Amino acid sequence: MSEGTNRRTVLAGGLTVGAGLAVGSTLARTATAGTTPAPNTRRSVSLVVNGTRRRLEVDPRTSLLDALRDQVGLTGAKKGCDQGACGACTVLLNGRRVLSCLTLAVMHDGDEVTTVEGLASGDRRHPMQQAFMDLDGFQCGFCTSGQIVSAVGLLAEKPDLRRAEIPELMSGNLCRCAAYCNIRDAIATAAGLGEDG
Amino acid sequence: MRTFDYTSPRTVDEAVRLLADHPGADVIAGGTDLVTLLRDGIRTPTHLVDVNGLGLDEVSWQPGGAVRIGALCRNAIDDPALGRAYPVLVKALRAGASPQIRNRATFGGNLLQSVRCPYFRLPEFACNRRTPGAGCAALHGDSRHHAIFGTSENCIAVHPSDCAVALLALDAHVLVQSTRGTRRIPVAELHRLPGRTPHEEHALRRDELITAVELPAGPFGAHSTYVKARDRASFAFALASAAAVVAVRGGVVRRSRICLGGVAPKPWRSTAAEEALRGRPLDDAVIEAAADAATRDAQTRPDNAYKVDLVHGVVRQALTELREQS
Amino acid sequence: MSIGTPITRIEAPSKVNGQAVYTADVQxxxxxxxxxxxxxxxxxxxxxxxxxxxxxxxxxxxxxxxxxxxxxxxxxxxxxxxxxxxxxxxxxxxxxxxxxxxxxxxxxxxxxxxxxxxxxxxxxxxVVASLDAALPTAHEPVWRFEPLFPSVVEVGGPKEAFAGSAAKVDAEYRTPYHSHAPIEPNAxxxxxxxxxxxxxxxxxxxxxxxxxxxxxxxxxxxxxxxxxxxxxGAFGNxxxxxxxxxxxxxxxxxxxxxxxxVTTRKQVFTGHGHQPPIIQHLRVGADADGTLRAIIHETTNGTPILFDDPEPTISPSASMYAVPALGAYVRVADMHMPAPALLRTPGDGPGMFAVGSAMDELSYALNLDPLELRRRNHLAHHPLKRKPWSGKQLLDCYALGAERFGWDRRAPRPRAMRDGDDWVGFGMSSAQRLEPHTAATATVAILDDGTAEVRTSIAEIGTGNLTTLVQIAADGTGVPVRRFGIVSGDTDLPEAAPTHGSRSTGSTGTAVHLAAQNARLAATRLAVADPRSPLHGLPTDRVGAADGRLFAVDAPERGESYQDLLRRNHVKAVTEEGHHDPNAKNQQFAFATFGAHFTEVRINRNVPRVRVTRHVAVFAIGRVLNPKTARNQAQGGIVFAAGQTLSEQLTQDPATGLFVTPAFTDYHVPVHADVGEIDVSFVEEPDYNAHPHGAKGLGEVVCVGVHAAIANAVYHATGIRVRELPITPDKLARLVRESG
Missing domain, CATH: 3.90.1170.50 (Aldehyde oxidase/xanthine dehydrogenase, a/b hammerhead)
Known part of the structure; x- marks a missing residue:
């Protein structure tokens, strides 16, 4: 393994010193294809992931989360518990937020899935991503993809969202670092809610 | 997880035919409970019948005012008319799980979810529900969450559903279908007490599929609420909960339903509490008497004796809310 | 200056777009x-x-x-x-x-x-499946490695002093298995x-x-x-x-x-550390005016069958107060349990639950405001080491916190504040955490393309340490943060202090501070020795650095950028090392961070779950490197400890010793809806006695005292003193039946 692909350099201001964090996941995407011979129990499903149609051969036991992470190579959605109890795997399924660990990939032929990687428009962050950044809506970052996708799903579910409703309606997303105050503020900001909103 | 054959039928007839043909089949709808049971090896179906393609996801108001909720309607259902006619149902749904889970979990699946006893969910413990005759480790274990009503020497687990408690309070029925035809089962008779057969969780035969839940016509149901006590503010199962429906006419309670969650192996109706209310005004003393009656005949253990007080509290809270609304 | 400014975490873009790579993402x-x-x-x-x-x-x-x-x-x-x-x-x-x-x-x-x-x-x-069952085997710990603290401390005849005290508290406090429960499973x-x-x-x-x-x-x-x-997320596991x-x-x-x-969630709970169950017996004696006379603190924690792992809960009683007679005794008892791991905050977390609760109980015995009781026993030096604290602004924390909270609105008696069906209570506690010094090494490189980088093996666990280290290096070199990178988390890099025990800011931060100073000095030497440099011939101490540029302090327009200097000299990079030597710390002082927590709880008489509706905390941690990340970490630590106080417990089956609750569905960490208003401030006074950059650790002190503050507020609200965590609804259920 070459030094360049392994060293993860975190950069301020986007300058190129060493290899950026993204390199790791580029590696992830290229390394996955074809590592696993498909047993004959595999089934073909077609998913539209972040706007791109993907045909996958999946073991019927494979969760949507594992399919996204290991086969599509999108590791933004995280496996925090694999029990539906932490929210780190939240994705949008046909526009609604769901836990991708609690559903099987084989059940979603033809469905549209949006992960955190699909929220930005080109280089422009989604307003929710920007608000999480600006308001420090995370610490370790592990639950963050799920928090952001969940918050985007929340705004779609409730266009008339009030600030006071955010805590209850985000309670499916645990943040063990407990950046909850900032997450709340970030969602309120992205939703254009004032202090009393 | 053991591997299985996966099928996604397009019609109810096709689905029930699959169930009839494959004795080892399980139905998957939202999957929010079943997937974890598969992963932990607690359920090991040979076939998985995915019913998500069957439709069955509409709310239809019947002539006469009853309403039929398709079995595949999600628990996130946001129907203002339902909210007006049956506030207890909408409140119970919103008190359950998390938004992500409610977006997937279905009415049928919610009713049929397995108990949340950790001794059931961890394969290393003995459990009569999982393996008939194996014994019940919970009996001598940590019983803080366990039932105080309807238990047997074979099982003390609680049914975890909030929605089912509300449906019981609303005298709901489930409509089921099999290759033999259709039938209606009152929610009150859907779940079984453990007795000597705790592995028989509900009255559905293994080839039957719930197609809808039916709620009787109002106005009974319109004056109702749901109160849930739990270990944290949200996203936790009930330690105790109360669904209360009252009909007050002429200043006195004519009819009521007081049902409890988190305290029995099935949604638990307290006829004693209802008796305490009947023909009386909904005042402090009557509320107190009903709350007290709701705890009658509780069989507690040292770890769960507190549930008696919690039942008292949630019933009082629910009835107090209803009094303040009227 | 970048230190003290609320800059956004440097790894933030990757964390919001899903590109951040964690171990289980590596393919x-x-x-x-x-x-x-x-x-x-x-x-x-x-x-x-x-x-x-x-x-x-x-x-x-x-x-x-x-x-x-x-x-x-x-x-x-x-x-x-x-x-x-x-x-x-x-x-x-x-x-x-x-x-x-x-x-x-x-x-x-x-x-x-x-x-x-x-x-x-x-x-x-x-099987020995509970601490109570293990108590017959309780013994003084045999340390597996170097002892980290004494098992017995006895000063001034504590038993006699306690017996002769005018006011006494004699109580037992219990904490259960608590888990770290990071959302990322170990992998x-x-x-x-x-x-x-x-x-x-x-x-x-x-x-x-x-x-x-x-x-x-x-x-x-x-x-x-x-x-x-x-x-x-790690929190020690x-x-x-x-x-x-x-x-x-x-x-x-x-x-x-x-x-x-990748471990399963169950395996994270069962076999990747926890804080073991602990029983603490506190006896606290005081004069009628509240002056402490004696503390006897006996603590016993569960330990694995194969080795002794004592939890240093005696830390607060042995370092907080001016108490003339102290007895502190640490014991462990053998249980069938997996190896524990340091859990935020080791020793001080559960220790302050007991000490902070006992102080509260004493305040009622004395009919004295609990804040006043603490003020009367304030101490400017470490009582056993007899050294002054390098910087202690605890009294300022009390004053600011009390004011922001509105402590003066507190009814003196318990069960006296009611709002509809809610009992309302106020509680407070002090916070203190010893500030460690650990060896750490880092390098700082100033590069010929105008950028610079920090190199050290530290892992970013969510504390914001990559950002704050870059801030330290930026100020030390004069290269702006936006042109700084940090290479981290790799054994090919110089060895940082471990990211536990609040070591990153103090120890690794000092190494980075020194490396930055050294790199700047090396570049300055190059400049003043270079006849082509506008700085040629100046003494190095007359050369300043800012905005990526070296300049004459007396004539700031005279100077040149690092980039020009290095390119002209064909130097790709000036790289210097900094090393923090823990033995070189100032021996005159004792070191710690401090704080005060004030909390409001509400408990509905029908649904008796404790809601922490308002929490005010003030901390004294020296200089605050980044107020944005610091405030976040403090709020998070308060919630972390509130979860331990109110809802978290890992339960062992009493018959088999198997864990009954190894899942997030049963081990209840706080969710969004549990979190009320959390007001965090800092009494900011750089502590240059502790570290050359004036900053100290934050991640652990923020949790210390929260447990006691909440438990004290629960007592104040209800008159029920809960001495066993967590304070779940079952422990307050009798409120339902008590007359309104």
Missing amino acids: LPGMVHAVMVGSTIAAGRLRAIDTRAAESAPGVLAVLTHRNVPRWHGTPDDLHYVEPRFPLADTEIHYHDQCVAVVVATTREQAAYAAGLVAVEYEARP TVAQWERGRLNIHKTSQDVHGDRRIIAGALGVPADHVRVWSTLVG KTTVWPHTLLAAVASRQVGPPVRL
Whole structure:
């Protein structure tokens, strides 16, 4: 393994010193294809992931989360518990937020899935991503993809969202670092809610 | 997880035919409970019948005012008319799980979810529900969450559903279908007490599929609420909960339903509490008497004796809310 | 100046767009998957294990058990391995879910399925499944390694002093198993390349981990490389090497391709650390005016059968107050439990729950405001070391906190504040955490392209340390933050302090501070010696640095950029090292961080769950490097401790010793809806006696005292003194029946 692909350099201001964090996941995407011979129990499903149609051969036991992470190579959605109890795997399924660990990939032929990687428009962050950044809506970052996708799903579910409703309606997303105050503020900001909103 | 054959039928007839043909089949709808049971090896179906393609996801108001909720309607259902006619149902749904889970979990699946006893969910413990005759480790274990009503020497687990408690309070029925035809089962008779057969969780035969839940016509149901006590503010199962429906006419309670969650192996109706209310005004003393009656005949253990007080509290809270609304 | 400004975390873009890479995200070509099989008993031995069905299951490449695991090298004790027994070393079972086999297969699903086919026959033995059951074995700890604190402290005849005190508290406080429960499960990806081992793992200390991994596998340390850049929460449970890391490494060596082993959520709860159950018996005596006369603090915690691991809960009683007579006694009792791990905040967290509760009880006995009681016993020096604290602004924290909270609105009697069906209560506690000094090394490089970088092995566990280290380096070199990078989380880099025990800011921060100073000085020397430099001939101490440029302090327009200087001299980079030597700390002082918590709880009489509706905290941590990340970390720590206080407990089945609640559905960490208003401020006074940059640690002191503040508020609200955590609704259920 070459030094360049392994060293993860975190950069301020986007300058190129060493290899950026993204390199790791580029590696992830290229390394996955074809590592696993498909047993004959595999089934073909077609998913539209972040706007791109993907045909996958999946073991019927494979969760949507594992399919996204290991086969599509999108590791933004995280496996925090694999029990539906932490929210780190939240994705949008046909526009609604769901836990991708609690559903099987084989059940979603033809469905549209949006992960955190699909929220930005080109280089422009989604307003929710920007608000999480600006308001420090995370610490370790592990639950963050799920928090952001969940918050985007929340705004779609409730266009008339009030600030006071955010805590209850985000309670499916645990943040063990407990950046909850900032997450709340970030969602309120992205939703254009004032202090009393 | 053991591997299985996966099928996604397009019609109810096709689905029930699959169930009839494959004795080892399980139905998957939202999957929010079943997937974890598969992963932990607690359920090991040979076939998985995915019913998500069957439709069955509409709310239809019947002539006469009853309403039929398709079995595949999600628990996130946001129907203002339902909210007006049956506030207890909408409140119970919103008190359950998390938004992500409610977006997937279905009415049928919610009713049929397995108990949340950790001794059931961890394969290393003995459990009569999982393996008939194996014994019940919970009996001598940590019983803080366990039932105080309807238990047997074979099982003390609680049914975890909030929605089912509300449906019981609303005298709901489930409509089921099999290759033999259709039938209606009152929610009150859907779940079984453990007795000597705790592995028989509900009255559905293994080839039957719930197609809808039916709620009787109002106005009974319109004056109702749901109160849930739990270990944290949200996203936790009930330690105790109360669904209360009252009909007050002429200043006195004519009819009521007081049902409890988190305290029995099935949604638990307290006829004693209802008796305490009947023909009386909904005042402090009557509320107190009903709350007290709701705890009658509780069989507690040292770890769960507190549930008696919690039942008292949630019933009082629910009835107090209803009094303040009227 | 960048220090003190609320800059956004430098890794933030990758964390909001899903590109941030954590251990389980690492994919290597040909990678296969491993799953651990855990014991289904907590005490006994493995009589037989049948792996044939698993071995013949589809996709299975290997099944490791005690029969075929390669011989480990070294000894667990010499290597400071987490427990005195290597994984799969023998057939003895000492705790639930202890690894008895590892299945390696092509896919995760195949490995998980085959793991269920491993058939094990056990011979169960009687189990010690609770601290109460273990108490007959309570004993003074035998330290496995260097003692970290004394087991017995006795000063001034505590028993006599207590007996003669005018006011007394004599109470027992209990805390349960608490789990770290990071959202990221512990994970390892292991890859062998021509006898060299690459390990990606969830780690708070890559160098420390490498020493253990290399030693156990019998490989020279320089043949092992460990990476851990971003960690998805740790709180102490990633401070060491757990069995799964060693097993992933041997599995990969056996099967060839890289192996990924991600623990299940259950395994995180059962076998990746916790704080053990603790019973603390406190006796506190005081004069009628509140002056403390005696503290007797006896603590007993559960410890694994194989070794003693005492929890230093006596820390607050031995360092907080001016008490003339102190008795502190630490004991451990043998239980069938897995190895504990430091949990935010070791010792002081549970210790201050007991001490802060006892102080509150004393205040009622004396009819004295609990804040006033603490003020009267304030101490400017460490009572046992007899050294002044390097910087202690605790009185200022009390004053500011009380004002922001509105402490003067507190009714003096309990159960006197009511709002509708809510009982309302106020509670407070002090916070204190000793500030450690640990060896740390870093380099800072100023590069000829106008950028600069910090290099140190530190892992970013969510505390914001990459950002604050860059801020320190930016101010030290005069290169702006936006042109700084940091290379981290890799054993090829200089060894940082482990990211536990609040060491990053103080120790690694000092190393970076020194490296930055040295790099700037080296560049300055180059400039003043260079006849082509506008700074030629100046004394180095007359040269300043800012905006990526060196300049004459007396004539700021005279100067040049680092970039020009280096390019002209054909120097690619000026790289200098900084080293923090813990022995070089100022011996005149004792070091700690301080704070005060004020909290409001509400408890509905019908649904008696404690809601923390308002919390005000003030901390004195020296200089605040980044107010944005600091405030976030403080709020998070308060919620973390509030969860331990109100809803978290890992329960062991009393009959079998198996864990009953190893899941987020049962181990209730706080959710969004649990969190009320949290107001955090700092009494900011740089502490240059502690560290040259004036800043101290924050991550742990923020949790200390929260438990007591909440428990005290619950008493104030209801008149019910709960001395056993967590304060779940069952402990307050009797409120329902008590007359309104």
